[in-house]
Amino acid sequence: MEKDKLKSIWKTIPVQPKSDIELTKMLKEQNHPVLNAIKKQAFFELFAFASFLVCYYTMFDGAKKSSLANLALVFAISINMLHHFKGYRLQQIFRASENVLEDLKRFAVKLKSYQLETLIAKIVFIAGMGIFFTNGIQLTANKWWAIGLIVIIFTMQLIFLNSVWVNRIRKIKTTLMEFENA
């Protein structure tokens, strides 16, 4: 295939036209695929957190725990709820401003900071839960084993989560390098 012919072939590649109704629907936030997925997950978690906060005081002996333990729990849950909101905003904000290279650089920086915040939010969450549930109880050997197991599972989850973010950021950085190299 001749190189000059590429442009003429490119022009004839068919693109399924969208109707004005379809395009209008696409302008609405509730039809955005990524935002919708984040919203669903956030709604589910917010519902779970809110339900927990409503009933933990009576059902999980909140009244018998120290004020510090109660505060730690509420703080840990609040941080995670806020973090979900930030994730939503990260996808929602308009990403293009100057040129592709500059915008990708800014996006990579934002992702890097979000990655760190994700890890911190998760650690704060498990620490808050740990402080609350271990407060005022007699820690027997079995309970220590259980805590150890929870910490191992949580650490593995954290490593997996981090690797997902590392791969996402690496992909953007690789593309940046590909743009910059001739």
Added chain:
Amino acid sequence: MSETQFLQLLSQNQGIIGKVCSIYCNHREDYEDLFQEITYQAWKGFASFRGDAKFSTWLYRIALNTAISSFRKRKPNIDFLSEIPDTVTETSTFEEDEKKHLLAAIKQLNEADRAVIALYLEEMSYQEIAAIIGITENNVGVKITRIKNKLHQILTNGKR
């Protein structure tokens, strides 16, 4: 500018979004999601469009930016060019094959090269491409020569 004005411009230039989705997506579902995402991003940023550049140039920037930065699930490469019955005119099998081969060849390039070659194939000048991507005109020239050679190699040999 109003939603009506935006929709009018978008409707006239939606081929740009379609082409970008075609070179960055391997699956119909991914294509539709990315199309939606680009449209939404363009609408969100439309207030910042001052008309200094052509709408098509601006839209290309948004589309490429969104395509590269969005997190799509990697799915097996499925040719969906033949799944577009509404627009496929009566062309010969040979012409259809050429289109499929070109798209398939572009998809073998890295994400940055796909962006550069798409702009080149849209008849944009080196200056316009440099402004959209944010690299020097000289770099654009070097890249295009390299990418065209690579594409030529893929299309003739069927491999990189």
